[in-house]
Amino acid sequence: MPIINAAAEKMAQDKRDIEPTVQSCKHNRRLRKCCFDKHEQLVAVRTLPSGAQGLAEVVRREANKELIVRKMMPHKQVTYYRGEDEIPEEVKILRDFLPDHDNVIKLLDYSVSPDHVTLFTPYYQGGDLFTLTYNYWQAQIKVLAMVIWQAFRQMSNALAFLHHGYVASSGRKRSQWRPIIHRDVKPANIFIRAPINPKVRPLQPQFVLADFGLATVDMDNEEDVGTPEFQPPEGSTVTGAYDVWGLGAVIHAMCRENAPPIGPMPPDFPGGIHKWVRTPYARLPRSVASKYSIKLEELMMKCFKVNPEERIQSLSLARLIEDEFRPGGQVGRRVMKPIN
Structure with missing residues (x-):
C-alpha cells in the first residue's frame, strides 16, 4: 500500500511540474508558475531604471545565455483584468489582445506569487x-x-x-x-x-x-x-x-x-x-x-x-x-x- 501511495504521489508531482501552477490565494488572485520559474536557472545581471510600479532587471538564462528582462510588481501596483479569469491587465493585453507586431513588446511568460506579479519580456540591447x-x-x-x-x-x-x-x-x-x-x-x-x-x-x-x-x-x-x-x-x-x-x-x-x-x-x-x-x-x-x-x-x-x-x-x-x-x-x- 505505501508503494502504491508513493507512485500516485510521484505521478501527481510530475503533473504539477508539467502544468503551470494555478491555485487560489487571498483576494481571489490565482497563483501561477511559469516556465522560467520551474525549468530554468536565471542569474541577475543588472537592475534597470523603472518607475513606481516595481523592479526591473536584466537576467541571464543559464541554459542558453540569453538575456531577458524580469519585471516584478507588488499586487497593489497591478491592475487586474476582470474577465473569465482574474489576471493582470498588462498580461491580458500583451498575451490575448495584441498579436505579434514588430514595434510592440512581446510577453514571454509571467508568474503570480502571493506577493508579486512577475513579467518576462525580451531584452533590447539598444536601451531606451x-x-x-x-x-x-x-x-x-x-x-x-x-x-x-x-x-x-x-x-x-x-x-x-x-x-x-x-x-x-x-x-x-x-x-x-x-x-x-x-x-x-x-x-x-x-x-x-x-x-x-x-x-x-x-x-x-x-x-x-x-x-x-x-x-x-x-x-x-x-x-x-x-x-x-x-x-x-x-x-x-x-x-x-x-x-x-x-x-x-x-x-x-x-x-x-x-x-x-x-x-x-x-x-x-x-x-x-x-x-x-x-x-x-x-x-x-x-x-x-x-x-x-x-x-x-x-x-x-x-x-x-x-x-x-x-x-x-x-x-x-x-x-x-x-x-x-x-x-x-x-x-x-x-x-x-x-x-x-
Whole structure:
C-alpha cells in the first residue's frame, strides 16, 4: 500500500511540474508558475531604471545565455483584468489582445506569487529612447533626422495598431478590433533593438513600444495615470488622442534634447504641476523646422491640438508618415532637407 501511495504521489508531482501552477490565494488572485520559474536557472545581471510600479532587471538564462528582462510588481501596483479569469491587465493585453507586431513588446511568460506579479519580456540591447537622445546631446550632436523619422514612423504604426488594428504593411485594419490605450507613451518606454552610436549613422534603427503597465481596454476608466510632462491638456482620459499627444511629445523631445512640450510653471500658479500641465498655457511646443524640416514640424504639431477632438488620429498620422517614405524605407529629399 505505501508503494502504491508513493507512485500516485510521484505521478501527481510530475503533473504539477508539467502544468503551470494555478491555485487560489487571498483576494481571489490565482497563483501561477511559469516556465522560467520551474525549468530554468536565471542569474541577475543588472537592475534597470523603472518607475513606481516595481523592479526591473536584466537576467541571464543559464541554459542558453540569453538575456531577458524580469519585471516584478507588488499586487497593489497591478491592475487586474476582470474577465473569465482574474489576471493582470498588462498580461491580458500583451498575451490575448495584441498579436505579434514588430514595434510592440512581446510577453514571454509571467508568474503570480502571493506577493508579486512577475513579467518576462525580451531584452533590447539598444536601451531606451530617452538615453539615446541624451547620448546625442552629450556628444554635442543633434539626433539624426533619419532616426527621428523612423521613430515617428514606427511608433505611429504601433499606436495605429493599438487603437485601430491597423497593419501598415498591408494597409488594412483588422476586423472586430478591441482598442487599447497605452496611457504612458514617453521616450523611456520606447526601446531600441540594437545599439546606436551617435557618431555613426545607423542602417535601420528599430523601435519597440514597451511597458504596458498602465495600458487598458476599459474605455470607462477615469483613473489619473501617466507621466505629467507627456500628458495632454485634458489630463488622463482613455482615448487614442491621449496617446497621440504623447507621441508628439516624444518627437519634440528627440528634436529638442529631451525637452517635452511643456512651459515652466509660474511660481504663483495654484494647484501644482499636475494642474498646470493640463492648461493650454503650459503647452508651448517649440519649432523644429530650423533644425529639421517644415514637414516634420507640421506632422508633430498635428499631435498637439489642445482640443482632443481636433487632434490627428493615430491611423491618419501613420498613413501620412508612410506617404513620406520611399519604397526603400528612406524619407524623401524634400522632407529631409533642413529649412534655414
